[in-house]
Every structure is written in C-alpha cells, then in structure tokens.
Amino acid sequence: MSRRQEFLLGLLGAGLAFGVCEAVSRAGIVRRDYLPPASEVLGRALQLAADPAFLEGVGVTLRAWALGLGLACAIAVPLGLLLGAVPIAEAAVRAIVEFLRPLPSVALIPLVSLLLGSGTETEVTLIAYASLWPVLYNTVHGLGETDPLAKETLRAFGFGRLAVLLRVELPGTAPFIAAGVRISAAVALILAVATELLSGFGDGLGIFIAQAETATDGTRDVLAGVVWAGALGLVINSVLVGAERRLFAWAHEPRDGGGPAGRTRQVSRA
Template structure:
C-alpha cells in the first residue's frame, strides 16, 4: 500500500481517537458535538437507509450532470480564447468581473429564474465549475512549446491542426487538473443549492429535515460525513482516470525527476 495512503489512514484514526477521548473525558460537551463513535454508527446506519441513499443519488446525479455540462462548455471556450489572444483580451474584463462573484450568493436569484430545482442546481454548478476549467485550459495553451508550433507551420499545418496535434495534448494535464478542482466546487454547490433553495431530494434536503428530529445534530454530521466521502471518492476516481488518460505525461514527468 502507498505510504501516503497509510499516513492518511493513520491520520484519520488518530483524529477519531482524539475526538472520542475529548467527548469521553468531558473536554467537549456531547450536546455540542456528539461522540465520534456515535457519529460513525449513525453514518453506517444511513448507508443502509433507502431514503438517504436516494438523496445521495439525487445529489450525485445533479453533480455529474452539472460537471459534464461545465466541462463541455468550458473546454472549447478555453481553447478558443487561448488560441485567439485578441478575443481573450477583449473578454478578459468580463471574465474577471464574473469570476469572483460568490456562486452561493446567486442561489436566491436562481430560485426566481428556474422553477425546476434540478435545472437550478445544474445551472449553479455549471456557473461555479466552469471557471477553473476555463482558466486552466487557457493557461495550458500558453505552455505550448513555440518550437513545436513553428515546426508544424513549416510543414503546412493550419491553426486547427496545430491546436489538435500540439495545443490540446499540451493543455490536457491542465484541463484534467481544472476538472478535479471543478468537481469539488460542483459538489459544494449541489449541496448548498439543496440547503438554501430546498427541493424534493438531495443530501441538503436530508440535512434540513434532520434538523427537526431528536437526533438532528448527529444526523446532520453523519450526512455531512457522507457528502465528504462522496467528494473523496469522486476525486480518487478522477485521479485514476487522469493517470490512465495521461500516461504519456506521467511517463515524461517521472523521466525528468
């Protein structure tokens, strides 16, 4: 097993033991923070609850749809802007104005625009997740070797062929990194939208309903745990997919070390 994985597992176990000891010794009130063991038991019970699993599936579906849509829009836009500097300079002020706007702050506005909660969730995810993919794609094209581009031009290749043969492969590692960053942002927006705008399903909806139950705090933390686990799982899958798709880049990186 990889040493980094072992260290991560040991770190989680150590944190669990510290949290459990703090609760058992009275250093932290169990009214403010339930025992770590209680949270773990509740989380395991939720994993067998069909209603909660349906909520997790709804969040995951919105997350996947939003991330795929953001990728399909942001990658071509990034390639276009990165290939045409005059267009990028013209749109740069607009990009820099829209990019810093907190996506969560737009949820109330989106609630008025979209009547369907799934459409609203996907729209918010697309808005938030598109930026890291767009920016990484643009920056990736800036790292293209000028000599490689000039070589292709000397052999009569046009701009489209140069972009396909040199630009896109060079930008691919940046695009994959942008998608990984966007995946985490997309999950945050999916749960936040469910929390703030409501709906009929999702982890956020489950948390809202859990607050009114006798075990509200424990259920809320356990549901949040599974939201984090979902993020960890998706990030791991994207890392594996990136390594498989970019084997040539990994080989070059290891050869340079």
Template sequence: MRRGGARERLLGAVGVLAALALCEALGRSGLVRSSYLPPASEVLVRAVRLGGDAAFLRGVRATVEAWAAGLALACAVAVPLGLLLGSVPAVNESVRVLIELVRPVPSVALIPLVSLLLGAGAGTTVALVAFAAVWPVLFNTVYGLGETDPLAEETLRAFGFGRLAVLLRAGLPSAAPFIAAGVRISAATALILAVATEILAGFGEGLGIFIAQAGTATDGTTDVLAAVVWAGVLGLVINGVLLAAERRLFPWTPEHRDAGR
C-alpha cells in the same frame, strides 16, 4: 506498490484515525456536550445505518446526479471557451475584464435569481454547480495552451496545417493534462456547491436537504454529522477516481512521474 503512494495512504489513514480518536475522546469526556459533538463511533454507526436507508440513498443519488450534470455542463462550456481564449489573444483581451468581474461572484448568492429563472428543482442546482465548476477548467485550459511547444506548432504550420488543425494536433494534447487537473479541482467544488445549494435553497431530495432537515430536528446532530461523513466519502472517492484516471492517461507529467517513484 508505489512507495510514494503507499506512504501517502498510510499518513492519510493516520490523520483520519487521529481525528476520529480526538472526536471520540471529546464526545466521551463531557468537555463538549454530546448534543453538539457526539462521539465519533456513534456518528460512524449512524452513517453505516444510513447506507441501508432507501430514502437516504435516493437523496445521495439525486446529489450525485446534479453534481455530474453540473460538472459535465461546466466542462462542455469551459474547454471550448478556454481553447478559444488561449488561441486568440484578441478575444482573450476583450472578455478578460468581464470574466474577472463575474468570476468572484459566489454561486450561492445567485440562488434567488436562478430559482426565479429555472424554478425550484434540480435545474437550479445544476446551473449553480456549473457556474462554480467552470472556472478551474477554463483557466487551466488557457494556461495549458500557453505551455504548447512552439516547435511543434511551427512544424505543423510548415507542413501546411491551418490554425484549427494546429490547435487540435498540438495545443489540445499539450493542454489535456492541465484540463484534467482542472476537472479534478472543479469536481470537488461542484460537490460542495451541490450540497450547499440544496441546504440553502431548501428544495429537492438531495444530501443537502437531509442535512438541513436533520439540523432542525431535536438531537439531529448525529444525523447531520453522519451525512457529512457521506459527503466526505463521496468527495474522497471522486477525487481518487479522477486522480487515478489522470495518472493512467498522463503518466509522463512531472506530478504523476514523481509520485510513482
């Protein structure tokens, strides 16, 4: 087992246990009303029980499907567009102002507009997730192309390869680790937006809908926090899977090479 990875997991486990112990102590001490902060043990027990609730699991699946579809759509748009912007400076300069104008717009602010265009359904969630997730992949793709070895590009040109062939043979492999990192960042953003959109929009059957409904119920705090635990576990699993894929596909990158020591 890698020492660095084992140490990180141990420290992470210690941090989680400390946070749970603090929440348990606050919930049991009476310093905070249990209706506001139930003991951590009650929240965890409820989260486990929700794992056997078919209706709840259908909601989790709906959220995961919207997350996956939105992230896939974001990657399908961001990678080709990033390759174009990174390889054609004139195009990059011509659309830079537009991108910087649109990028800061919060996805949740677009819920009314997108709902009018796409209706109250999963399509709205997917579109908003894609809008939020596209930016890390896009900018990482452009940045990764900037790290391409000039010697490799010149060598390919010397052998008669055209611009597209140079991009695919030298630029894309160079940018691939950066694209993967962007996808991992976007995956977390996409999950946040999938749940937040469901909460704020109020339609569908996802994890966010469960949280919104539990929040309006009497003594629903335990259900809200239990659902938040599920969202956190989903995010942790997604990040772990993508990080493991990065390490397997790009073990030579400094980040993953140093982590293996």
C-alpha cells in the same frame, strides 16, 4: 514517497482525528449534544447506507453534480481554447470574466430560483456556474504552455491552424484540463450540497442535513450527512487522480526547473 506509504499515512491521520474527536466527546470536554462521539456518528453513517430513501437522495445530489460538472466542461473547454488561441477575444472578454468569476454561486440562489423555479434546473445551473472557472482558466493557461517548437514544426510542414490545434495544442493542454476538471469536481459537489441546504427545496444530501437540524437527535444525523459528503468527495477525487495518473503519466514525472510537468502541478494546486 510511495503510494502505499501515502495511503498508510492517510489512514494514520484519519485514525488520529477519529481518536481525538472520540476522546473529546467521551471526556465531556464538549457536550454530546454538540459533538457526539465519533463512533456514534460513524455508526449512524453506516446505518444510512441501508436506508433506500437516503440513498435515493444521495443519487439526486450526484445526478445534479454530474449534470452541472458536465455542462461546465462542455462550455469551459471550447471557450478556453478559443480565448487561449485568439488573444483579441481573450482581451475583449477579460473584464467580463473577472467581474463574474468572484461572484459566489450561493448568492445567486434567489435570482436563479426566480428565473428557473425551484427544481433541478436551478441546482445544475449554479453548479455549472461555479465549476466553469477552474476548467476555463486551466484550459487557457495550458494552451499558452504548449511547446512552441512543436507548433512551428507542423506549420513548417504545411499544417493549418486547426491541425496544429488538434495535433499539438489540445494534447498538450489535456493534463491542464484534467487538473481543472478535478478541481471543479470538488467545487461542484460543494455547490450541490450547499444549494440544497440553503434553498431548502427538492431532495438530496443537503436536504437531509437541513432536515436533520430540526430532529431530536439532529447533531448526529447532521454529522453523519457531513461524513457522507466528505466520503463522496474523497472517492471522486481519488478516481480522478487515478485517471490523471494513467492517462497523463508523462505530465507527473518529476523534472527539474519549470518544465511542463512542474507547471501542470502548479496549476492543479491553484
């Protein structure tokens, strides 16, 4: 299936969902207080695009998203390379990692707020914590999937451990890292909005949604904020997918069996 066909099918699916929501509300199957017509929600979302205060809040959310994701990558990539290259280190921290990984970040809001206060530091910390794991696991897995023949060839020519890492292992792991970053980008955006929504402090898209719940016409504004969150996620994912295809086109070529391209796609869906 070509990209143009994928795009058209995506538009068709979005149009069908829009039509169903519009029809359900207009027909009175669901009260408008609970589900306003999709056209009204979309119109309100477009109105917010001209609201400087709202756009400033979106900028606050995106800034926390970028800082948290960047911090997660700065920690996860070197740590993943270390754990993947040194089996003893990986075995030593495996229990700690498996203990920390399932902990939901939103459950840590009270503790992190107590330690860091109700500011950007808390939001960035929670985003970084949640975003770290996909990048870390993809890095470790990708390092284990690098071509052993290429590594042995460099060693046979006298290259040291660092040279093998930089010339073979890191380039071979890069598509896996990129897939992990793309997954973490979505997780980071979820945490950015959820942290604002649940904590109730600061500014941002989550604060807008939380405050809209108490407004007279709150449902429409809440759904408009959700539309903005979904649109941001769609744009971010599209940009990262496009970057992956350009930088690592060889990793997305269809292959038979369990070649590197197939393994990369499997990890990216994890």
